Structures are given as C-alpha cells and as structure tokens.
Amino acid sequence: MSAFSAIGEEREIDQDEYTPGIEPQPTWCPGCGDFGVLKALKGALPEAGRTPDETLTVTGIGCSGKLNSYFNSYGFHTIHGRALPVARAAKLANPGLEVIAAGGDGDGYGIGGNHFMHTARENHDFTYIVFNNEIFGLTKGQTSPTSPKGHKSKTQPHGSAKEPVRPLSLSLTAGASFVARTAAVNPNQAKELIKEAIEHDGFAHIDFLTQCPTWNKDAKQYVPYIDVNENDDYDFDPTNREEAAEMMRETENALHEGKVLTGKYYVDEDRPSYQQEKQQIGEMPEEPLAERYFDDDYDWERSADMFIDDHK
C-alpha cells in the first residue's frame, strides 16, 4: 500500500482547491502578468486530473518565486536559479508527484542557465514555467538576460550592449522535448499549453511572457498576440525540429519588433523521459524510492553482507 494516498487519487477537482485558505491574495503589483500564470496553472491542474496534495511546485527567487505562496499545493520556494535541480531530484525520488518548476527569466536563463541547459538535455519529466518579463522586477528594474539590446536601466545606464537570450531556441538546442510560449494576456491558450505540458512525458518548457507594469513600462503588454498554431500566416509543423527552430527564431526576432507570437513550437512525443532512460539502464527503481522509507517490511541491504567480503 502506498504511503502517499494523494498520488493517483481519482476524484473531481475544483479549481478553488488550489487557492490557499489564508493569504490567497498575491502581493504582485496591479496589472502584473504573474497573475496570469497563477490563473492558468489553477485551471490546468484540475483538467489534468492532479490534486494539490500530489503536486509539488518548486520555485526560484523573484516575484515569480512567490507563485507557490499563493498556490495551495506542496511547495518549495528555493534559492535563485536552483529550482530545477531541486525539482529534478524530487521527481526522481517520487515519480508519482506532479512537479511544476517555475522562476523568472533571470532565474532560469541567467543565474540558473546551466541547470536549464542540463535539465532540458536530460529530459526530466516535469513542467518548467519561466515568467519572462524581460527585466529584473523584484530588485527594481535592472536589465535581465532577455532584455532587448540597448535596454537602459540603472545597472546599464548606456543601454545593454548584449543580444538577449533566445529562450525557445536555447531550449530546443539543449534538448527539451516540449517548447511553448504563451502570454499572460492570453489566458485560455496559457491554460491549454500548461495542461499539455503537464501531460507531456518529458521536459516541457513554457516561456511565459508576463508583463511588468511597474519596471518595464517600455515593454509591450504583449498584445495583440498571434497564435502561430492557429494563424494562417504561419505554417510549420511543431513535430519537425527544423521547422520548429525556424519558427522559434522568427518569434524571438519578432518580439523585439513589437510583434507577439505565441504557441506550441516543438513537441517530441517519442523521446523517452530521463526517468525512462534511467530505468532502461537499470539505474532507477520501478517502485518510487520515496515509498521504501515507509515500508516496514522492506529488507534493507547491509554493507556487511554486500561489500565486506571483498575487503578480507
């Protein structure tokens, strides 16, 4: 019998279950795009059939890191840039959990960029939502890795000399098996994409455009947006890596020309998740490791029986 009865529980789930009973109201600024992520996530999880007790949200630092403060599930508000490695281990230790990692663009593409690259490469089976507002918000408006070239801020008074990170292209190259972009102003698309990401078996990366009305007034409010999967002007196959790459590049260029393109850019349903790869080579148990510590009948192996003879 499982020590985790919440995992795999079949029942009707009300979206309100994800709203905390105490302090449900976020401290984000009025008009902040982060509200959009919260709402979309609350909508997606019940539709994906996952309950609060079987969901673990792992966040980084910044306004985005507070997501799980306003969200009723298990949560781990980690440190700047490190949500992904914490999330990876949680999923390996108990694959039955629904793990959602989240953080900002500085968190994921800057300080945590190394983890982003490797998590995508390894194709861990969870969803990663990057709140991309093209700026450092909580520390009051400094230039971030996704800020456009020439972006002026108190830490880049002469304007940034750097090309911004291309989040979608980077994700694809690194190995993510699901890559999407949505925007806070596009709640239905956001909910649907998050739901698809949750149901995807592998690393699902969503670059979520979240306008910062306080510190990034120059930036677009990410309207009007165009859904590249729906709009007839765009014709590409998200299961085709080359076409996806081209579409991503066009999307990244367009953003800085004032055109907001969103949608599902890439999906590879055939690539095994990291968990599956690891099981394939005999490096991960079939039964979740977390269960073992609650199993009174498990016969724990001893070094005296396993290794000591070799030392005699």
Added chain:
Amino acid sequence: MTDDELIWRIAGGSGDGIASTSQNFAKALMRSGLDVFTHRHYPSRIRGGHTYTEVRAAPEDVTSRGDGYDFLLALGDSFARNPQEEAYYGTEEIKPLSENLDDLREGGVIVYDSGLIDADEVPNFDQRVEENNWHVFPLDLRGLAREKGREVMRNTAGVGATCAIADIPVEAIEELMEDAMPEKILEPNLEILNEAYDAVLEDYDLSGVEVSCPDGEHEEEQVLVNGSEGIAYGAFDEGCRFIAGYPMTPWTEVFTIMSKVLPDVGGISEQVEDEIAAASLAIGAAHTGVKAMSGSSGGGFALMSEPLGLAEMSETPIVLLEAARAGPSTGMPTKPEQADLEHVLYTSQGDSNRVVFAPADPAEAYDHARRAFEIAYEYQIPTIILYDQKLSGEYRNVPASHFDREPNPDIGQTLTEEQIADAPHEPGGKFQRFRHDPEDGVSPRSVPGQKDGRFLASGNEHNEAGHISEDPDNRVAQVDRRTRKLETIREDLDGNGLNVTYGPEDADYGVLAFGSMVGTVEEAVDRLNDDDESVKALAVGELAPFPEEEVREFIESVDRVMVVEMNASAQFRGLTQKHLGEYGPKLSSLLKYNGNPFEPGEVVEGFHNTVADEEPTDHQTTFVPAGGD
C-alpha cells in the same frame, strides 16, 4: 610502535599500477596477521609523475605513517617526460629512485628496475648508498616481466623480489593474486613473482640485510578499508539511497563507490552539471522523503554554500561530505590539508545551523557517517563530514565485525498520513510544518504526496505553515527553535564516544587534534610516554556543535596543550579559543602545510618545543608558542 616493523615504499609513475599493487601487498600482510597502514603520495596527473605508496606493517596498532621508511621498490615511470635542459622538473625517468632517497632510513633496502632506471644519473648515488649503508638490488624487472608476460607486470616482479629480501612467504602474495586476478593474467604473474623471488635468493647474499617483515597474529578476522569506503558503507547502512555529485579529487572516491552500489539496490546516483546542482538535488530528494547525500572537495564545496544555507533554513536533512585538499583555489589537488575547517563551519550567509563531524580513521569514517545521517534525519538539519585527501585513500585493517551492524533506514520525525490527520493545521488547511513550540526544536515534517500534509518549504524566513514572514515575533521564535536543535544535538552527542582521549589520564601535557592527524598524534603520544614524558591527546570528532565541556575538561587537566593541525593559520586552535577563550595562554600550535602529512617524529619534536618554549625545528613544520603571559 617498536622497531619490529616494515615500511615498504613502492614508487613509480601515475598509471603504473602503484596503488593496486600496494593494496594487494598490504592485504597480504594483513592476512598474515599484521596491522597495516598505507600512505599515498601522487601528483595531479593522469599518467606519469612522482607517485609512491607506503605500506607500514607491524604486529600491533599501526595508526600512522612512520618517520621515513626502510624498503624502496623503485619501478620505472613509463610516462616520464623527456628530460630537457632547463626544465624545472628535471629528469623524470630517475625520479622513482632519486625522489625517494631522502626519507630512506639507514640500513634500508633499495630494489630498482635497472631495465628502466639508470642509477648513474642519480646524483651522488653511490656515495649516498655507502654513507647510509643501504643494500641495493638493481634488477631488470622490466626484462623479466617482458620475457614471461607483459611489461606492466614488472610490479609483480618487484613484489617477488621484496618477498625474497624481506622474508615474506611468497604464498601470501600468490593467494591474493588468485583472488584478485582474472585467469588470463594470473598465470604469467605467478610465474614472474616466483622467478623474481628465486632470482634474488640465488644471486644475492642476504645475510647483511636487517630489514625484514615481522610476524603477527590477529584475534579476529580483519578487513582492509580506506576512509572513503568507511564513509560510503556507513551511509549505505543508514539507508542512504540517493547521491548526487560532480567529480573532484578526492571526494570522487566516495561518489564512485556509491554510484557503483546504489543501482544494485534500487537506489539513485546522479552525476550532474555542477556542485550547486549536486547539493540542490540532495535537498530535493531529502525533501521528498529519501535519505540523500552529496559532497565535494574545497572548491566544489564552496559552490554548495548557498544550497547548504537552503537546507539549514528549510530544515531539510542532508549529509554533505567535504574531502579537503590543499588550498586556496585549486591549490594542490592531490595533497592533504586541514585548512577547510573554517570554510565548512561558517560558509553560507546567516547564522550557521549545521553539524560537523571529523572522523580520524576508516573505522571512524564508518561510525561518523552513520551518526551524521542519524543526526541529520532526526533533527532535520544538514550534517557535514569533514575529512581530507589523507584519510580518503588511507587503508587500514579493521575488524570485520566492526561493520556487522543493523541497517537504520529511519527518516526521523516524518509523519505518516494517519499522524498528519491528527497533527496541527492552519485554518487555511496547510500542515504546520514549522511549529514554534517543540522543546527539542524539531517540528515533525510531512512529505509531498501525503494526504493533507501540504506546506511550503522556503529559503525565506517563514511562519509555521512555511509562508514567507518578516514578523519580528515569528522571526525570533523560528531562529530560537532552530538554535534549540543544536543544543539538543549537543546533549545527544555528549558521551557518544566520538571525541576520544588517548594516553595516560593523569598526564601533565596535552595534544589536541582532529581528523586525519589523530593517528599520527597517537603514535607520537606513545613514543613520548615511552620516553618518560607525560602526555595525552584528545581527538575531537565533533567540530560543531563544539564539545565545549569535554575539551574544557581536557585542557584543565593538563599544564599545556599543543594543537596539531595541517594548515598555516591554526584554525583548529582558533576554533578552540573561540569557545574556550580563557585557555588561550595554554595553547601552542604545531602546523604543517607543505602538502605532506605530519610524521610522528615531527609531533614529538614539536612537543619538546612546547615544553621548552622554543621555536626552531628541523622539519617543514611551524611551531607557534602560546600567547599570553
């Protein structure tokens, strides 16, 4: 120790099989009933370079390397760089011979591979041989190996010669080879071993050689184990089934052992992109209810500073290892030092909230690893095992029964779903994971996936359900509770036997040491007492929370204390004075930081300086007299 011992040094280049040959040799002597101890010296280089391993064997209690050694087996360095004029590294081909002469005792034995080493190139060789009354055996080991098998088997030829000269039954080595070697290479090796053995007996008159291997007998079965194995097996027996890491010398040894064994028992090992990730993965696994560890050496451990703080703040039980080596920065990657003490105690922002253990030998490495897991999970706190390059690869014999213990997979105060149902929740429905009120400081936890156990873990200061809080009353309550855990742990550890006194209880003088220097200090204490001095030692195995009472009693019981440590800034003395400042004037320091661990004789000499209040020393050690007066 008595004179009844053999210290055998095998020297060559990295990649020449020095480590495995010495390990087999040590095991053979252990099986013959002797106590053994190995000391290795190697460069940060894959192939070639000056490498040696010493095997010291005696009938009883060998706890350290010796002062010098008495038998050199100098093999060729197959990967020696071509000598160039002006090259600062000199002729590497002769180094297995030339680099090892300074430490060879008078009357010692030299066996060298004349097939690869030209002794004429070693400056003043003949003169030194004569002055020191060394017995020299130039043998074409390479030629012999090539003739009967392959060139790499010249190690075996060297061991065969060793057996003949030092009066070791060749059967002891044969038996070991049969256990360790695959059929294909076993036959030629056995042939080479015996050929070399016979050749020495036939060609040389050994009557003048006084170096020989003593006899011994063990009361119970022994196993040959090094510090890294001790730690890994301790972790294993505590039910640790998750490790994450990034390679770095010398921590890699534990990581390698765990990575090999965990998949066989349904555990998980993860080699990840950096040490920040490694420690973060350990946190993620532990948060999810699994017993997890990570670790690194100096520079890699520095990267773990921030996750370490997260584990402290979120009260996530993890065990981290710090296998220290000479620093700062890359320092000397394959050389031991104890200069990471302060780093381990204080790294990461805020008031540190951790437990630090320092085992002294492979048996203690096992014990401390088990205790580190018990404390981490019982008290929901990161624990760190601080050891070093010396202990990690140092082999000693330990009674096999030492490891014959029950496993302990307990994950501490973690509730079941039934218990969670009765546990306090906040009105909004979240479980109160971080309650203010537990007297011992430990607030029971839930694990993701459990029904109604939802809470928020956070690196931010937080309220009882884990939500971010900057309320002053809550802040004080949470800090006080986390601090209370350390007080409870201190009480729990008292009388645990992890701090060990050695020598006569009523001695006049004391020596204070921690970690890998303890065995050397013990031998020095024995020698001093044999020499009519009155000395005892205290080995501190728990560095945080500091065992103030035990150390205070020790210092008060003697006139003066010398603190022995491998670093330049007397960090351990500093730690002692931080807690017991009033005894500052009683404490002197003996320091060494040249990349080589202390020899017992250096500690003996340092002690004489302490008593006489003198500074000079013949060795590369530094004596710092007590302040005050």
